Amino acid sequence: MSALKMGIVGTGGIARGRHIPAYVQQKDQVELTSVFDQNQEAAKAAADEFNIAHVAKSYEELLKKVDAVTICTPNIFHAELAKQALEAGVHVLCEKPMATSVEDCETMVNAARESGKILMIGYHYRFYRESQAAKKLLSSGEIGDPLVIRVQALRRRKVPGWGVFTNRSLQGGGCLMDYGCHLLDLALWLTDFEDVDQVLGQTYERISRDPEQVNEWGVFDPDKIDVEDHATAYIKFKSGATLLFETSWAANILEDKEVLSISGTQGGIEVFPFSVNTSKHGMLTTSQAQWLPGEKDAGLAQAQNFVRSCLGLEQPRTTAEQAMKTSEIISAIYDSSSPN
């Protein structure tokens, strides 16, 4: 079988740090054929670093050279670039979040449906070995019906002040768009994207505006931040299950925390690290995973799934329809938030 021709659009940190190296590790199945970036120098530098033969002068040029494209641009461009690719018959792996509006997500889903091409969204947290094990466990029914889901994606004082992360016009939001969306999507996927009844949320732009602040990830200009650095939400599903959500770049907490915990009628699960609380033979027991199967590097596992899906060897594990549901909740959180 001939290798998949892959293009990269947007050659910033996420492209160079996660996607390109992952493709490089699968040389027998995928070939990096072309890169494109508005900033032609950045594109050239990436091509040099990874020995990619072609630097496209336009996105259109790139699309002609590839079977599939990985979109690594600011969020605002996701929808248009994905649509163009799909219409050109090119498979798409688009970085998360899917887009900055539900309308854009719908555009993308429709384009994928019409083209018959693959559209995957880069929620790579689903590919962690713990996530895969949790999915199996929940599907087995061992913990019964999920009742309460707790999500905390919290960093202590680590605002990413560089690049576009704090620029609302390019990214559509802050820590929720950048970081919290991963664990939210993971929680929704694990619980099968139940129908949502109500969403109530609140975003905050206070801590990172403090001119005297201490920030572990370096100094930045607090006046240039126009996105939230902290958000909370409460999601009630039609089943009655509820999800307590919190994400932050800059929380005043002891240390970074990544919690996804689900309490069900028969048992409970913590995903990171993986443990299960249930009862057996009259005992209350707690089970820890001592060893988990699968690929440790979630980014690599995602790349493998995308490449093999394009080659018709397996199904994508992150569908656009699902990712749109995650985006619907993100939008609902922003919408229900009052200024702060």
Added chain:
Amino acid sequence: MSALKMGIVGTGGIARGRHIPAYVQQKDQVELTSVFDQNQEAAKAAADEFNIAHVAKSYEELLKKVDAVTICTPNIFHAELAKQALEAGVHVLCEKPMATSVEDCETMVNAARESGKILMIGYHYRFYRESQAAKKLLSSGEIGDPLVIRVQALRRRKVPGWGVFTNRSLQGGGCLMDYGCHLLDLALWLTDFEDVDQVLGQTYERISRDPEQVNEWGVFDPDKIDVEDHATAYIKFKSGATLLFETSWAANILEDKEVLSISGTQGGIEVFPFSVNTSKHGMLTTSQAQWLPGEKDAGLAQAQNFVRSCLGLEQPRTTAEQAMKTSEIISAIYDSSSPN
């Protein structure tokens, strides 16, 4: 100064385990004068155990013998008993929750106002040394404005199947009325009972209905439970601050958890155990309390405050007006909940 004459109404576990022993330790300021219980045998047994001279035949008889009364009956009777006492010129310490409806709370507040007597509600968590320290810290402004408040009052599989705890008609609810209300009240008190914008919650009656369940606090009849064993809520204040709330008698979690955590603009605090996360001299620092001043036994500290308040020596630290606000939120959680 002559000792305060104290009566007890309701001689169940909370009276014999917390209130009476606390009064016994303050013999120079308070004298246990009379007890009353619908169940006369229970009243007699309590009087014998603690050498209380008088067992009243009616609540009216008790009220004639005392300066103050401590109400330890099922929740449904709180309002009426408090009103009677206040109208009779008797100070009242009423166990939490204040009452089972906001209307009842109003009745109590009004009765207190008209009588000029003291009405305190038994939210003794406010008297923990950690709570007192947290109050001082928050008042000092060191952690800035509170943004996110997290409350978890969770027990693993410990449904109190005995007594009246699981009887809705007597108690008005389950774990929220019995346990979660303590940490909710504490969170509200620490943040100065800010004005509430929205409350959204959900209660659950699933786990304790399972006939095969394992319960650490003994076997009970799952068909006789008609209260929630788990509840979650999200409270948004007009200031934009939000409170993520969860309480349970029966959660499928690793171990019991009692969390009250407040993240503010300048710092964050964990109340149990007491620690503060903030920044100083360019560092991120975490401070732990190695020693805390005050009385370790919160029930005793509460009793001392009530007795000394009745004697005019200090102010009550848990006012009825505050406790009513806590009850308003409890009611709002029940009201916003869909059947589950």
Added chain:
Amino acid sequence: MSALKMGIVGTGGIARGRHIPAYVQQKDQVELTSVFDQNQEAAKAAADEFNIAHVAKSYEELLKKVDAVTICTPNIFHAELAKQALEAGVHVLCEKPMATSVEDCETMVNAARESGKILMIGYHYRFYRESQAAKKLLSSGEIGDPLVIRVQALRRRKVPGWGVFTNRSLQGGGCLMDYGCHLLDLALWLTDFEDVDQVLGQTYERISRDPEQVNEWGVFDPDKIDVEDHATAYIKFKSGATLLFETSWAANILEDKEVLSISGTQGGIEVFPFSVNTSKHGMLTTSQAQWLPGEKDAGLAQAQNFVRSCLGLEQPRTTAEQAMKTSEIISAIYDSSSPN
């Protein structure tokens, strides 16, 4: 139902420290009616301490006053005393080990069979909550067929130099008879007393003979010790399963160790503390018991089972037939041992 009349023969440490207090806690079902000891003063002292009305002048006198007797004498007397009691129509709980020879065990089993009375042996380790849970787990088949069983009942330098423990003519042996037999019996019971193929063992009388030794349980005369202080054995079952056994009063190890571990084809179990190693959903998992049902005090649980068995309310959980099999292995260990 009238209470069971219980007698005690032998009022040494095990009677006063375990059996009598356990009966005292079940006053509604059992009445301590009479005690007997060769040493009449000791019998009198025990009767005084626990308010037992009658001190028998002879064992025969005692047997006339009771429905059941608990035998707490040196091991050498177990068989004869049990036989006498059973022949007199009295139920027997006999301390472990059952007897000092397999012939004596047979005598006891026969006497029980003929009398139709209950004969239980005091292997109270079976009544630990962990043991009960392990029995359920093994019965469930979750760990598959047992392959390797590891038993370590080891104390560091704690020879019980007082009393009769180190007197071969009264006890029949040392640490194996006194301590190791408990974990051996437990291992055999958990694995359903499989048919034995071969036993090879070795006892040691070296460490406690050292005149310069350090002993945590006090000074004793090393010349008066004539029993083993350490023993090892290997038991091969007809199924192919093997049991690696070690017990000691005086091992030169870091700290005391009580290990019972069973590796099976599908999983493995550690009994103290209780944990299970198995695989699930492709993971290797380890489960710990966070809470176990049942009575914490194994001696009390044993007494309850004996009393209720005598009253016809339940079945004895330690039968004489089983205990005889444990004694057969103990004898085989001694027999296969060369002098040391």
Added chain:
Amino acid sequence: MSALKMGIVGTGGIARGRHIPAYVQQKDQVELTSVFDQNQEAAKAAADEFNIAHVAKSYEELLKKVDAVTICTPNIFHAELAKQALEAGVHVLCEKPMATSVEDCETMVNAARESGKILMIGYHYRFYRESQAAKKLLSSGEIGDPLVIRVQALRRRKVPGWGVFTNRSLQGGGCLMDYGCHLLDLALWLTDFEDVDQVLGQTYERISRDPEQVNEWGVFDPDKIDVEDHATAYIKFKSGATLLFETSWAANILEDKEVLSISGTQGGIEVFPFSVNTSKHGMLTTSQAQWLPGEKDAGLAQAQNFVRSCLGLEQPRTTAEQAMKTSEIISAIYDSSSPN
């Protein structure tokens, strides 16, 4: 002094991972002159990787080019290859186990004796710093006479399904031949190869035959395994000392365990990590090694000893006579085992 000319026969994992790199680190004393492997491509690849000038076409050719040879082939070939080398006047370091039968061992010992050349067996565990320290301690007499020796060489679910490890006709056995022999040999060496009285053992081929199993070291075909994955044994020495032995590739235990523990009359020792339990000044004490002298890399230390022995600078620390005794016990374990 001119460097020793070293040849390698068998260029699989053990040659490339342990022996060749160790020789490369001693370039001033040893020169890798020639390699040979039945699989000429493998030999060529190894030569390329390590810059070895000559790839022999036959073993005979290799022997002509070298002063010493390191045998890294499947076990079944050890004896013949060693004999050939010794007869050709070439020193031999042969990987463990020495051979697959005691007869083969005798052949090797005789060949070595007749040739006057060195024959060392690759029990490199003796070269661990802890092993060297243990040897000194035991020789000093501080722990008195050894009574009980405990050996556990256990891995949790890590069957090496690749290569020849699970092929009986090439290796002569499974985990005992591959892994357990190291700790058995170490225990025997530390206790001076006492005369053996009895050996009783049992091997198991159950866990790795399960088609549904979870294996941390990768997937393999359970139908192709024809060696034991677990073994236990009990060795009684004429001195009365006993050795409790267990080894496994696939045990259902919490985590991998490598235990060598010796309890003697005056003290006890744990080899990994190194600690000593004894008594002093009336205390019970435990001593831990905070720092140990010598080379950390046991494979390198072994290579240094072999090279320097061939050069006449020191004595081999692992003699063929000793290794034959280890093989005698291995054979006795297999012989005493019933089918399982």
Added chain:
Amino acid sequence: MSALKMGIVGTGGIARGRHIPAYVQQKDQVELTSVFDQNQEAAKAAADEFNIAHVAKSYEELLKKVDAVTICTPNIFHAELAKQALEAGVHVLCEKPMATSVEDCETMVNAARESGKILMIGYHYRFYRESQAAKKLLSSGEIGDPLVIRVQALRRRKVPGWGVFTNRSLQGGGCLMDYGCHLLDLALWLTDFEDVDQVLGQTYERISRDPEQVNEWGVFDPDKIDVEDHATAYIKFKSGATLLFETSWAANILEDKEVLSISGTQGGIEVFPFSVNTSKHGMLTTSQAQWLPGEKDAGLAQAQNFVRSCLGLEQPRTTAEQAMKTSEIISAIYDSSSPN
């Protein structure tokens, strides 16, 4: 043998909490015959609490009734009371420090010498099991010559504001007299009271004078404190060994610290908890005591030694000559200190 008749002078906390209960536990060898205190009510209360028959009206009266006396008064009275007792032919156990001046110590030593009676000083730290073991170890020569001795007797913010502790005219000093002297004496005893070359020290009265301070042992009037709450010193012995000393009631440190550490030419020792650092077989080793012989309660062990010494059954383990040397260093520390 008839029991020793013991009197107590000074019935404050140290008498009631340590000395009297210790004598009560040795009823077969000692009889509490009489008590005396300037405060007759206190004496009466102590006599009632411990069933002591006689309350003396004067010290002279007490001395007539007893064979031995235990002096528990403020330090300033030690010398005169001890002298009177010895002159009256009464043995003396005098609480530490021996006296408030070296002259007073000499008076006491002389009185003891002339009377031929026993004079012991209550440095009960010497009776800790760790201290006894350390003494044996140092005597054995295993750690070689002591070079550096480190003493830290530090409490965090625990000024004993009650009683006479902070009253210079009664006690002669603060934390050095009350607490630090114990570990100083222990260090000197362990190293055989080597000849002193130079003493340089400094006392502090700063922390406890702060009116805003936090004190874990309760509130006191900072203006009434006239003793040091912290002291450091450096003692150089003629051998060249040096002792680094620090003691405090009120140090701003993480937690209380009681360190006595001795580094010698061959090894080092930490006394609390007991461990030894040395080298053996080429290794660096650290030995911990897992079990120590002797009486855990140092106060009881001291009382036993005093009583048995008075009865002629053993020698006092704390002689007046030694304690005087400790007092000489204490005085030298005060003398070399500048005002602070």
Added chain:
Amino acid sequence: MSALKMGIVGTGGIARGRHIPAYVQQKDQVELTSVFDQNQEAAKAAADEFNIAHVAKSYEELLKKVDAVTICTPNIFHAELAKQALEAGVHVLCEKPMATSVEDCETMVNAARESGKILMIGYHYRFYRESQAAKKLLSSGEIGDPLVIRVQALRRRKVPGWGVFTNRSLQGGGCLMDYGCHLLDLALWLTDFEDVDQVLGQTYERISRDPEQVNEWGVFDPDKIDVEDHATAYIKFKSGATLLFETSWAANILEDKEVLSISGTQGGIEVFPFSVNTSKHGMLTTSQAQWLPGEKDAGLAQAQNFVRSCLGLEQPRTTAEQAMKTSEIISAIYDSSSPN
């Protein structure tokens, strides 16, 4: 701005391991222009390793080629080399200790003053992030006046037997000159070089003279050591503050220890790891730094400060005047020491 031309004199371990790599990391501000070493081969090797163009034949030749020089020779040469450089108008970073006598230090200070050039001493411990934070904290006054300062710079059995470390004629002393001086200087700097009242110290040359010793840093000839391997001291400041000091290369302690602890009137600080003990809101609190700002590599931070100081961009953080005060105390310790 043109880069600073830097020369290196003395190309031993400290030059190649710390200084040269630090300059290499700041290529935009500093250029390594020339190196000189008495041992021309060593100089050549260093130049090759780091691509330094010029190897000077004499120090004079080097001085002509550079703007600044880093002195990395044995201590005895520091003063003369620094003086020459300063007189030649070349800035100087001289390794610690400043010199081997106070007179030499004065010479250096004077030369710097006259030349107007920068003279920094390589006390790089001041550049640790913890040190910088401690300096800010002490300056803030939060811990009040320093009372007691504790310094321990202790290694367990790690004598640097190679090179010149143990050569008194080249280095002027042993562990105090090599290692202890760092923490002494840091303590003095943090407390603002208070005026010294008295210094009393003692050095030891015992442990490293033992021919049988175990040394973690390799074997050496104990007869060739003529410097101290252990030292203690007590420094009393005019303010009354005292400093307890200990340093060693070879102490018989559990593990290496690097302690700098300051107890003040209001609080206390531990520098490594960084924590502060104080009181707040009536509590005793302990604060730990969870994250510290600044450069982790203290050697790099020092190089940056030196280079930028030479370029006029900032002030040196280690002045010669301060380092001379440290040397004065080092000299006073040696002077007050008796032979040992």
